[in-house]
Amino acid sequence: MKTSFYNGEFRDDDELTVQYRDRAFYFGDGVYEVIRYYDGEFFTLDEHLDRLMNSAKEIEIEGISRDEILSVVTELKDRNTIDNGALYIQISRGIQNRNHAYPVDVDPVILAYINEARRPLSQSENGVHAITSEDYRWLKCHVKSLNLLPNVMEKERAVKAGAHETVMHRDRVVTEGSSTNVFIVKNGILKTHPANNLILNGITRLEVLKIAGRLDIETDESAFTVEELKEADEVMITSTTQEVTPVVKVDDVIIGNGQRGEITRRIQEVFSTNIHKLNLVK
Incomplete structure (x- = not known):
């Protein structure tokens, strides 16, 4: 059973639920990365995390730290048994009723999961x-x-x-x-x-x-x-x-x-x- 991460919690894939009011769904209001790892080791991890943080800054998502993201992706990889995978991680602006303006006092939401990935x-x-x-x-x-x-x-x-x-x-x-x-x-x-x-x-x-x-x-x-x-x-x-x-x-x-x-x-x-x-x- 694969493990994924959403909004602060690690869950088995078949138990994971996502919030429909997440701005990722109705505005695409967020950024993402796909990080490869081979034989259990991340490849160019720092570069991906840097770009993710820069993308978040470019669209004015605040309240998320690089250390927090690093912790999530590292633990997620360790919780799964996939040796060669592609880790998807996205950061949305948060959860609120649909409104074009940025939400106030709402935390960003992280979603992350892993798929097996073979070399092409x-x-x-x-x-x-x-x-x-x-x-x-x-x-x-x-x-x-x-x-x-x-x-x-x-x-x-x-x-x-x-x-x-x-x-x-x-x-x-x-x-x-x-x-x-x-x-x-x-x-x-x-x-x-x-x-x-x-x-x-x-x-x-x-x-x-x-x-x-x-x-x-x-x-x-x-x-x-x-x-x-x-x-x-x-x-x-x-x-x-x-x-x-x-x-x-x-x-x-x-x-x-x-x-x-x-x-x-x-x-x-x-x-x-x-x-x-x-x-x-x-």
Whole structure:
């Protein structure tokens, strides 16, 4: 039986109930993180907690501490018997009758649970297909908000097209995927959109940039177009659960030779080494 956490209490999953007046439900008024752990050890935990706290600050959620969150996620992992998992944690503004204005004298609410998560080894080796679509989301994409309806719709667009991911763009400038960051390789240079308000600064994105530095791969954090995406030598997407995944086809265009590229492979090798040794790149 799995154990979850909600509003100050650890409960077995089949006994857990959530409050329908939680602002997470009717406003999506909250932020979240997904934290991977391998063989019982968290991966990039500090980075995830830092981003969660920054997201909460960005949408003006107060009354929650990093130490409190750390205590919850650590005990939750220890209470469960899953060796390789993805821990989901969200912070909502609190519980009150529906009212757009922020509640007064209401404490934030933490929800957390764990699912088993295996490494995406087949996709990592063989690659995936992606489609492109206009990015019509709000202008605070750097906040890991619960408001994910556009992302959900674009992921479904990919599924219906027989693809794995939708790569979004604003006026033909690539931003990110519906649930991933996007990299291209051209003439040996690894390129990805700068970490501004138009993308989520992914933790795996940051790990890839650190790894590239260790491998002496030149990087360029600047915007690129859909046309550059399709003309790239390599394309990869990154996220906590999808790790480093090559994209071998975008819309109807084959990327490179249609197989995982050499720079992608080298980055994946170091990433896997970091996981197995938990020798995180700092």
